[in-house]
Amino acid sequence: MPLVLRAKTVVVGDPAVGKSALIKSLQTDGTQFLKSYSMTLGVDISMKTINLKDSEDIVELYVYDSAGKELYSDFVQNFWEHPGVVAVVFDVTDRQSFQSCTKWLERVKARKAAVELVLPGVLIANKVDLTQRREVTEEEGRSFAKSKELEYFECSAKEQDNIQEPFKYLAESFHSLYQSKANQIQTLVLS
Amino acid sequence: MSNYRPPPTGGRPPRLPTGSGRLQTGSFRIGTGMRPGSRGVGGIGGGALNSQVVISDRPVTGQGLGGMGTGVKGPQRQVQDKSYYLGLLRSKIGELNNEVMKLTRELDSLQQESATYMTYEKRAEVLASEVEDLRGELGDYNTLIDKLNTETEIEAIIEDYSALCHQNEIESRTIDSLFAEKHQHEIKANQLETEIEQEKQLTETLIESMDEEVRSKYHQLKLENAQIKEDAEQKEKELESLTEKAKMLKEEVATSDLKQRAFQLHQQLAEVTAKRDEWKQKEKETPEQERERLLKQVKRDNQEIASLERRSDELRDELDKHQESLRQTEANLDEAQGEKAAKIKELKAKEDERQSYIDSFEDLKKAEMEKLENLQEMIVGVLEHISEAIVESENLPSVSQYQELQEDLLYKQEEVKKASKTANTLESQNAQLQKDLHNINEMEDKIKKELETLKENISTMEQEVEVFSDLEKLRNDQEMIEKGLIVEREKLAQRKIAVKKNTEEVQAVYENEKAILAKDETYTQLGNLERKLQHIEQNNFVMKEFIATRQMEGNYKQVAERVQQLQKDYNELLIQAIQP
Numbered sequence: 001m002p003l004v005l006r007a008k009t010v011v012v013g014d015p016a017v018g019k020s021a022l023i024k025s026l027q028t029d030g031t032q033f034l035k036s037y038s039m040t041l042g043v044d045i046s047m048k049t050i051n052l053k054d055s056e057d058i059v060e061l062y063v064y065d066s067a068g069k070e071l072y073s074d075f076v077q078n079f080w081e082h083p084g085v086v087a088v089v090f091d092v093t094d095r096q097s098f099q100s101c102t103k104w105l106e107r108v109k110a111r112k113a114a115v116e117l118v119l120p121g122v123l124i125a126n127k128v129d130l131t132q133r134r135e136v137t138e139e140e141g142r143s144f145a146k147s148k149e150l151e152y153f154e155c156s157a158k159e160q161d162n163i164q165e166p167f168k169y170l171a172e173s174f175h176s177l178y179q180s181k182a183n184q185i186q187t188l189v190l191s
Numbered sequence: 192m193s194n195y196r197p198p199p200t201g202g203r204p205p206r207l208p209t210g211s212g213r214l215q216t217g218s219f220r221i222g223t224g225m226r227p228g229s230r231g232v233g234g235i236g237g238g239a240l241n242s243q244v245v246i247s248d249r250p251v252t253g254q255g256l257g258g259m260g261t262g263v264k265g266p267q268r269q270v271q272d273k274s275y276y277l278g279l280l281r282s283k284i285g286e287l288n289n290e291v292m293k294l295t296r297e298l299d300s301l302q303q304e305s306a307t308y309m310t311y312e313k314r315a316e317v318l319a320s321e322v323e324d325l326r327g328e329l330g331d332y333n334t335l336i337d338k339l340n341t342e343t344e345i346e347a348i349i350e351d352y353s354a355l356c357h358q359n360e361i362e363s364r365t366i367d368s369l370f371a372e373k374h375q376h377e378i379k380a381n382q383l384e385t386e387i388e389q390e391k392q393l394t395e396t397l398i399e400s401m402d403e404e405v406r407s408k409y410h411q412l413k414l415e416n417a418q419i420k421e422d423a424e425q426k427e428k429e430l431e432s433l434t435e436k437a438k439m440l441k442e443e444v445a446t447s448d449l450k451q452r453a454f455q456l457h458q459q460l461a462e463v464t465a466k467r468d469e470w471k472q473k474e475k476e477t478p479e480q481e482r483e484r485l486l487k488q489v490k491r492d493n494q495e496i497a498s499l500e501r502r503s504d505e506l507r508d509e510l511d512k513h514q515e516s517l518r519q520t521e522a523n524l525d526e527a528q529g530e531k532a533a534k535i536k537e538l539k540a541k542e543d544e545r546q547s548y549i550d551s552f553e554d555l556k557k558a559e560m561e562k563l564e565n566l567q568e569m570i571v572g573v574l575e576h577i578s579e580a581i582v583e584s585e586n587l588p589s590v591s592q593y594q595e596l597q598e599d600l601l602y603k604q605e606e607v608k609k610a611s612k613t614a615n616t617l618e619s620q621n622a623q624l625q626k627d628l629h630n631i632n633e634m635e636d637k638i639k640k641e642l643e644t645l646k647e648n649i650s651t652m653e654q655e656v657e658v659f660s661d662l663e664k665l666r667n668d669q670e671m672i673e674k675g676l677i678v679e680r681e682k683l684a685q686r687k688i689a690v691k692k693n694t695e696e697v698q699a700v701y702e703n704e705k706a707i708l709a710k711d712e713t714y715t716q717l718g719n720l721e722r723k724l725q726h727i728e729q730n731n732f733v734m735k736e737f738i739a740t741r742q743m744e745g746n747y748k749q750v751a752e753r754v755q756q757l758q759k760d761y762n763e764l765l766i767q768a769i770q771p
């Protein structure tokens with residue numbers, strides 16, 4: 001029987017970088033795009049089922065779309081207890097949002113359980129369709145992601161470009177982490 | 192705007208319990224991790240069994256040595272035409288019969304209708320007369336109503352009535368008298384007719400009862416009448432012949448000028464003498480006599496004119512007829528001439544052909560002669576060739592030998608064909624066999640691998656057999672595990688109850704809190720403010736976007752950079768040009 005794993009996916013980033021738009025596109029398989037900005041109040045939770053590449057197991061991503069507004073910062077963090085995976089989003093046309101990424105990542109990491117050593121995560125560079133207004137280059141993004149041990153993805157919610165990939169990656173890495181943990185426990189039990 | 196997320200603030204609180212619930216599922220997840228161990232053993236066993244099935248199922252002959260299957264024939268014909276068409280015809284005939292029946296029925300009904308129509312017509316006549324009567328009555332009533340409306344006195348009406356009655360009587364009496372008169376007239380007419388009849392009979396009897404003398408005279412007169420008629424006819428004939436003669440004579444006269452002139456003069460003379468006589472007579476005549484004569488002459492002239500006109504009409508008709516016939520004969524003539532012309536043309540064409548042939552005869556002859564010479568030369572050449580061949584033929588093998596050799600050749604050719612065929616088949620067989628060999632080699636590898644896995648399986652199984660052979664111990668272990676699990680289950684069940692209670696309590700608290708919160712004024716105010724903020728942020732974002740796009744549009748940075756670069760290049764060029 002295939003396993004069903006549930007991963008708490010915390011999505012963070014400055015306001016209006018396109019977190020909610022990304023998640024909407026993910027949920028609707030790229031058929032809908034939130035054109036007008038509606039600020040998220042608190043946290044919106046939704047679920048996305050991901051089928052794995054090399055396994056029959058299924059990963060259910062419980063996506064915590066958190067408000068980027070600093071006003072909600074304390075309130076929102078209450079929801080992040082024991083995060084499974086993290087997605088930090090920034091807007092390539094807004095350098096400030098890129099610089100805030102460190103802050104967001106630290107906040108999420110502070111919420112993870114002490115026993116957890118690694119927290120699989122991705123850095124998503126959104127709005128790459130606005131090439132003319134772009135302020136943050138791909139190289140910058142990549143090197144920053146590498147320094148934080150995050151996988152780097154460039155995508156556009158508007159053009160429905162590369163949206164599934166970061167979440168697939170999160171599901172895969174969550175699954176492999178789970179399996180390595182399971183193996184560890186087994187060896188511990190056997191020895 | 193917020194249509195995408197219907198419960199933005201109200202939906203937030205219920206997420207808290209699910210968040211805390213996640214903790215438990217997390218720990219449970221790790222517990223299920225025990226599964227892979229037991230799964231491993233089963234997996235290996237299953238794999239071995241599966242592979243065994245694969246070996247026995249592997250179709251060795253199926254690798255290309257199998258015989259050819261006979262092809263499946265096409266689908267059979269589904270329509271047997273004759274019976275099919277017969278059926279079709281029968282159905283059509285049935286339909287036609289039905290149609291005919293329907294039509295006859297219709298005809299019957301129509302006939303009945305016409306019969307009833309007659310009776311209806313009669314009825315209609317009767318009814319029409321009735322209607323007429325009733326209309327008269329209605330008129331009476333109408334006049335009555337009129338009278339009533341005009342409020343005439345009953346006495347006046349009665350007076351009127353009596354007057355009308357009186358008049359009626361008088362009129363009926365006059366009608367009666369008229370009828371009687373008519374009757375009398377009829378009787379009179381009858382009487383007259385009978386009288387006429389009697390008169391006729393009387394004349395007949397009179398003729399019969401006449402004296403011999405009178406009767407003979409009557410007959411004589413009748414005869415005379417007939418004779419005179421005959422006479423008139425004869426006279427007419429005579430006249431005709433005479434006029435003919437006159438015509439002839441006139442024609443004769445017309446041939447010579449002199450005679451004609453004499454004739455004219457004669458005529459003039461005759462006329463003049465006639466005139467003179469006339470004048471002489473006239474002198475003698477009284478005016479009355481003259482008038483009578485002139486009247487007679489006028490009458491005669493008129494008659495003559497009429498007869499002449501009639502004759503001219505006749506002549507005109509005749510002329511038309513003749514012209515028609517003339518036209519027809521002309522048309523016939525034309526046809527005949529057309530045929531002849533075509534024949535002449537043909538003949539002319541033939542003659543031309545002949546002429547041209549005669550003209551070109553010399554050239555043709557020359558060409559033919561040349562051909563002949565060529566042919567003669569060729570014949571000579573061929574003869575020479577033949578003689579050479581005859582000389583050579585003495586060195587050639589005899590006919591029988593030649594035949595033998597040919598037979599030999601045929602046989603050998605066949606042999607070669609056969610050999611090449613066998614070579615082909617051998618080649619294809621070789622390829623087939625090589626393929627088979629390859630397959631077999633692969634299979635061997637697989638079998639080896641499977642053997643290895645089987646061996647491994649055997650060793651593990653042997654180990655397991657050792658473990659399982661100690662059934663007592665196994666059973667004990669099993670029981671231990673079972674007991675442990677049962678204990679755990681009980682514990683968990685208890686915990687479940689506790690947790691359920693706990694959740695219920697928490698739920699109640701939550702509901703309570705929610706109710707309180709809903710009543711709280713600041714909460715609602717906060718919600719409103721939040722929405723306001725959302726709206727403002729949205730506007731803010733839109734403004735920012737607008738500014739950014741506008742900035743993009745007004746971005747001269749690139750242009751400036753380019754200009755600077757160009758200037759730099761230009762300066763460098765200038766410096767280079769100035770330096771010696």
Ligand SMILES: Nc1nc2c(ncn2[C@@H]2O[C@H](COP(=O)(O)OP(=O)(O)OP(=O)(O)O)[C@@H](O)[C@H]2O)c(=O)[nH]1
Nearest residue numbers: 016017018019020021035037040068127156157158
């Ligand atoms: N051009 C472009 N616009 C985008 C893209 N993704 C999102 N947007 C726009 O960016 C605005 C912000 O979208 P949201 O997804 O609501 O932003 P958010 O990150 O959820 O913001 P908060 O909820 O306040 O944290 C919306 O108007 C989107 O239409 C993108 O890839 N390209």
Ligand SMILES: [Mg+2]
Nearest residue numbers: 019020039040
């Ligand atoms: Mg949002």
